[in-house]
Amino acid sequence: MPRLSQWFIRAAFIYLLSGFTVGALLLAHKGLPLHPALWSWLPAHIEFLLFGWVVQVTMGMAFWILPRYWQQPRRPNPGYATIAFVLLNLGIWLVVAGTTFRAGPWFLPAGRAAEGAAVAFFALHAWRRIVSREGT
Amino acid sequence: MPSLTRWYIKSALIYLAAALLLAVILALPPSANLPLFIRYLNPAYFHLFLVGWVTQMIFGVIYWMFPIITRAQPRGNAHLGWASYGLLNVGLLLRVVGEPLVGARPEAGFGWLLAVSALLQWLAAVIFVILAWPRVKEKYRGG
Structure with missing residues (x-):
């Protein structure tokens, strides 16, 4: 399992535990x-589990197991996938800041934009690896 | 494919079917005159889908495909895996039963069902992460 997949998957496990907690x-x-203020954590619960757990573990697995090239670099443009990892996690926390912590009206759209950009960067990396055994 | 993975994936498929069946029932018009407790099953629908189907499918694939720890004990302590599977499923089913009961009859004293369900599912996630964490690593090369 490559180092970047390990980062994606370990982060996903931490979000799984946070979301389940x-x-x-x-x-x-x-x-x-228990306490009425708990309900303000509902958006964080959803964010941690949908983006932090499901999306992140899927990206980590995809970076690991999608078909690789015969020559180096075996996984093309890994920088795009690294940017996706950073943007996804930044986006999650911006969304949580904008919803659960009510940090300001721009946090939620900024977070969603970061998450969208993360998906775009991950697609840029993965697109050319979605091929048959013959490479077509 | 290890036995625990087969249980995870077959259970996940059953939950997917159950979630979609429940989605049909929840989408029926008010003229269908459904019992009151059905109205409180909306969160159960989401969790049948996301815990029962998505998370359980991921758990099963992780347990199967992640790099082994050693040849002697490739996937770690299997008892922990089965404990996580059991706790997750009992906890989730307890929620499906408990949530409409509490919603429709809050005075009946079934609230503890939801607290127990929450604890069981939380323990399942903690145990699974303890089991899977050491397998997030490079491919096993012997030694």
């Missing part, structure tokens, strides 16, 4: 009320 508190709060 917030989710467990929210679910328990539905049954046995």
